[in-house]
Amino acid sequence: MNADHARYADWDAAYVLGALSAADRAEYEAHLAQCAECRTAIAEIAPMPGLLSRVTPERAESLLRAPEAETPTPEHRARVLSLAAERARRRRRTWVAGIAAAAAIVVAAVAVPAISAQLRPPSTTIALEQLRDAPLTASVSLTDVAWGTRLDMICDYGSEGDAPADGWAYALVVVSDDGTESVLSTWRAHPGTTARLSAGTELPASDIAAVEIRAVDSGTVLMRSSLDGS
Known part of the structure; x- marks a missing residue:
């Protein structure tokens, strides 16, 4: 783990969503060049913008009009982004595990008949x-x-x-x-x-x-x- 990782551990979601300032973005990208863990985190939540783009303007506006909604503070926004990033990471890990399991099943399905054919008497x-x-x-x-x-x-x-x-x-x-x-x-x-x-x-x-x-x-x-x- 890079020595500066703790400072940037929660920046991944803001970076992916384009919420960092130009200066912070440049600083974070310099850190990414040195930190494999943060690069992995970015790769895991890269689909987030695409998922968020599915939210219709009407739905977004209705959420903003909700009476109980309060104007989020910068700290609150950072916390929400961090939680969203963690959830995205979990979903991606589950998805990757599912793909790996499916791939293993496909390999087994291909390999077993091949092995059986090799063992079958001519x-x-x-x-x-x-x-x-x-x-x-x-x-x-x-x-x-x-x-x-x-x-x-x-x-x-x-x-x-x-x-x-x-x-x-x-x-x-x-x-x-x-x-x-x-x-x-x-x-x-x-x-x-x-x-x-x-x-x-x-x-x-x-x-x-x-x-x-x-x-x-x-x-x-x-x-x-x-x-x-x-």
Whole structure:
């Protein structure tokens, strides 16, 4: 704190409002150049003139006409300005704290998804190719996990298709590099429906040669996607 701070501690509001004489203003500005605390005080109450400008002439005149109002002494004016400055400082501190809190929330909101995305296991989504005349479209996402591979499938059955009352039965099958076939899940489809399912295999994704959808009753491969390029 500047050694002369006590003398000028209450001058900030008068300075901001333009109430200082030319000599006092020059003196205070010389002090500001040396006192960081007073510069901070000025910054905190800088919005005061803008706030006071919102008071309409009618409102100001009505206050002056109030019967109980007394002509303020210079000491009273200084005290009022000091109190106003302190209140402005408090409001500004609250406002700054609110902005800081909001900024922290925004940073957290941005950072958490970013961190989550970094921690999320990598996945590969493949579209299955239709091998038979069936109203199916499907895609499968393969995700490496600690125990093997998780498969998340979405399969749409077109509304123009037909089906028995209990629907058509389908199976999700993976074929390993050595030709081993594993049925991971089965479901029934009706026209205009979408099947969403998750299944898993102990095989790592690198050991999966193909993913297929087969008709359960006949074993016919209806859709397939090769992961090994074959």
